[in-house]
Amino acid sequence: MSATSSQPQGSHLWIITLQVPGDASATGHGTFTPPADWTRRDVFRAVLADMYKDAPELTGANVLFFSLEPNRL
Incomplete structure (x- = not known):
């Protein structure tokens, strides 16, 4: 697997559904x-x-998942 990124990344990775x-x-x-x-x-x-x-249609939606982790391996 090869992944390269020229964009700087933040200190934390978030995912939300x-x-x-x-x-x-x-x-x-x-x-x-x-x-x-x-x-x-x-x-x-x-x-x-x-x-x-x-996505204004999601205003007030239920949060099914939220993760916030340090963005490092």
Whole structure:
């Protein structure tokens, strides 16, 4: 397997899955470097806000999955 990236990545990797019951669902992922004083909840809320901005039909959807991990091996 070969993977190269010229784009800098954030310090943390996030993955989230949202679902509107009986309707739309979506999974998003990305990297993010939070400010030093942020908590996991702050990042969660920022990720939700971005998902809602990108897919307004998911506003208020159920969160089926959320993961936030350091972006390193």
